[in-house]
Amino acid sequence: MALIETRGMTKVFRTPLKGPGLAGSVKHLFTRRFTDRVAVANVDLTIEAGEAVAYVGPNGAGKSTTIKMLTGILVPTSGEVHANGVVPHKQRIQNARNIGVVFGQRTQLWWDIPVRESLALLKEIHRIPQDRYEATLQSFNELLELGELLPVIGRRLSLGQRMRADLAAALLHDPKILYLDEPTIGLDISVKDRVRAFIKQLIAERGTTVMLTTHDLGDIEDICRRIVIIDEGRIIYDGDLQAVKDTFARERSMHFQLHHPPADPAAIAARVPGVKLVAGEKPEQLGVHFDRFEVSAADVVAAVMTEADVIDFHIDEPAIEDVIRKVYAGQLDLSAAEA
Amino acid sequence: MVVASRIGRPIVLYARCLAVQIKAVLEYQADFWILMMASVLMNLVGFVFLWTIFSKIPDVDGWTFWQVVVIYALVFVAEGVGSLFFEGTWNLAFLVNRGELDFMLLRPVSPISQVMNCAVGINGLGNLLLGGTLIGLSLSHLHIHWTLGRVALALLLLVSAIATKIGLNLATNASAFWIQSPFSGFAFSMHQLGDLARYPITIYASAVQALITVAVPFAFISFFPAAAVFSKNGWRLGGVELPLRWFGLATPLVAVYCCWMGVFLFRRGLRRYESAGN
Structure with a gap:
């Protein structure tokens, strides 16, 4: 079995159907009506160990929802998910040992304590032996330059610092799989470069499997060989990055x-x-x-x-950017590439 | 050894996570003292009220002043422990609404324990101190004949009463998964209902008594355990004579039930958890 495998993975969100304004909200109190919104529809994904996959699509295409199902945060409405032999949403604790997750928009660090203490707490949570913990931090230090961040309190970190600290936090326990949800969003060029270099190093040295969602096409070209494009909850292309460029760019x-x-x-x-x-x-x-x-x-x-x-x-x-832009604009039929 | 580390490690970890929150609270020193004082003052007002009533009447439904104070103080102790060690439960609505629960689902530790220790209510320290003092004061006035068995029973019932409150907090707050509002309004109104259990519940109408005995068993936090320790009997509910003391002795079972209910509802709710859109 592949490292990550989904079959027919689907997520339907039930959203209340409300009229506009306060009147609509009040009316909804008494006549509750809902509408189903399919965020992810029948996604079949197979990712082998060591792959670096870019997961791309316009806003609201279902990227984050997919990641959240793969990581076990969300329970799929239907379909199957397996990651490293476990069903993430059923065996959350076991799954947590196998994965690292970074959300570009949010932090897993504790808000009120220095980064050093956040990392130490994660060390306890993941039961990482002291020597391994120190060796890991040492190896991260070169690209993430953690030294200067360690004494800083969570809420005082700048966005770039926070992202570096969050990467370290997500990878302390040396997970097999790393999920990155828009890891470079809002970062300046130099931090972006550092984050990308760090991820590449991780793939090269530890063989970490990486799945990355992003709107930054530089991330994709820099890190990934394979691209999966999703639109309106469906995968519309899954294949080699170069092939997409040759065919469509x-x-x-x-x-x-x-x-x-x-x-x-x-x-x-x-x-x-x-x-x-x-x-x-x-x-x-x-x-x-x-x-x-x-x-x-x-x-x-x-x-x-x-x-x-x-x-x-x-x-x-020709850049992948052109392809993606056309997909976003709904101008491209990618089914041709799969043939 | 293995068993010890299986049980001990989660507790140590729990304490460490809680210590982080305490450190965070202590960063705002003024806030710390204000919260402490506020909770002590608020509850002292209640105590003065009680004292005033009893200065006019000798007993309520066969309960003397100091016995009622024990009931009253038990609620503080249970709430105090709840705030001090399990305050995060009250943040569940916020965590669910904002999708902040995500990271707790990504760590190899029970999400329930992570939710519970994600905040600390320093006001709990005030409640705990006040509650403890009042119980101590009452016991010194009550001249109970303490045998070893009675001491053991009292401790067991105390722990059970606290566990009942924690379980009820978790169960009512788990409503956040269904309601999805950022505020724990439902849980809080239930908590307010719990204030009824500060007095001998026999003073209420049968329906109210049944409500806080069966539906949301707040009476097992204070009234029933106290009744068992004081060997009270004779409870008439809707014309039926009930063995009051046995209800008190059932507190551990109720505690297990409430905690189980909390865990069950939390897990059920987690299936509906929607995170928050990026």
Whole structure:
């Protein structure tokens, strides 16, 4: 059996159906009506040990709900979940020993005590031997720089500090599986880099299985090889990250820096049919978008150089971002990729 | 040894988690003293009220002043222990509403114990001190013939009375999983109902007596255990003569039932737990 396996995992939330305003709320007191909202529908997921999976989708797609069912916080309405041989919501305590969880928006640290004491308490809770505890903290120190955080009281941590401390807290007991729910949300670039480097190190050195939800596509490209895309509670794509890019990130852009504004942009477009010209910030700049399977970059360069005086240019590599953006906008049918 | 560590370790861990909360409370020293004083003052007012009534009448339904004080003080002791060691139970509504229960479900320790020790009610210390003092004072006036058996019984009943209160707190607060409001309004109104058990319940109408004996057995926190220790008998409820003392002796069973009910409702509720959206 795979490390994490779900079959037909479904979560339905019952929400009260209220009219608008106070009148609606009062009326609801007497005539209670509910509506079922399917947050996650029939999700089949199989994750092998050592995999790093990005779980992506627009807001409200069911990402967090999925994570919460995998971690045992929520009980699925129907379907099965197994993680490392246990049913998370039934064997919570056993499950807790196998997993580490970080929610980017919340902290598991105690609010009123220094980080050092929070970690010490978690050491007791997880029954970690002193020597292993110290070795683990030592190994985290390089990338998370815990030293400076240890004396700080929970509520005084900045967001970046908090995230570093929370990562340490979630991983003290060396869990097999790490769930990260938007771990880099709101962080500045340098902390983001550090968090990503830390997670990569964890995967490389400890073989930790990582499942990550994020809106930051940098996280995905940096950490994960596999991507699962969910929309309206259903998995619409599950597969190799590179394959998605090859199949769907067809659009490429080139950016030109010119001596003078182009005299006749239409002439450029006419030389390479199918391209789209976009004016740059300054009149001397020009962007060209094209489908890399229909037009070659060389043709585009040749066309622009014929019609204008080029100083410099660069190409944007196709990024997963484009795919995701289209999925979010509902413009992409991913079922083609699964075939 | 194994048994000792199986039981001992959770208690040590519980104490450590609670110590964190106490430390947090002590950070706000002024608040600490205010809470202490407020609870002592509030309950002293009740005591003065009692004292005033008894200065006019010799006894209530066969209960003397100092016997009633024991009933009265037992409620404080049970509430005091509840606040001091299990105050987190009252945070359940908030934890459920805000999805803060999540992390407690992700640690290899019973979520119930984590909920219970996630807060500390320093006012409980005031209640406990006052309750203890009043009981001590009463016993010195009551001239009970203390045999070893009676001492053991009194201690057993005291522990059971406290456990009944803790169990009822958990059971009523577990309503948070169904109500989902951030406030423990239902549990609190039940708790208020418990104030009825500060006096000999025979002074109330039969329906009220039945309510706090059967439906929400608050009477087992104070009235019945006291009746057993004082070997009281003769309880007429709706024209039926009931063996009052035996009700008192049943307190341990009621305690087990209430605690079981609390755990049962908590676990049932947990299945409905929805966390909070990210």
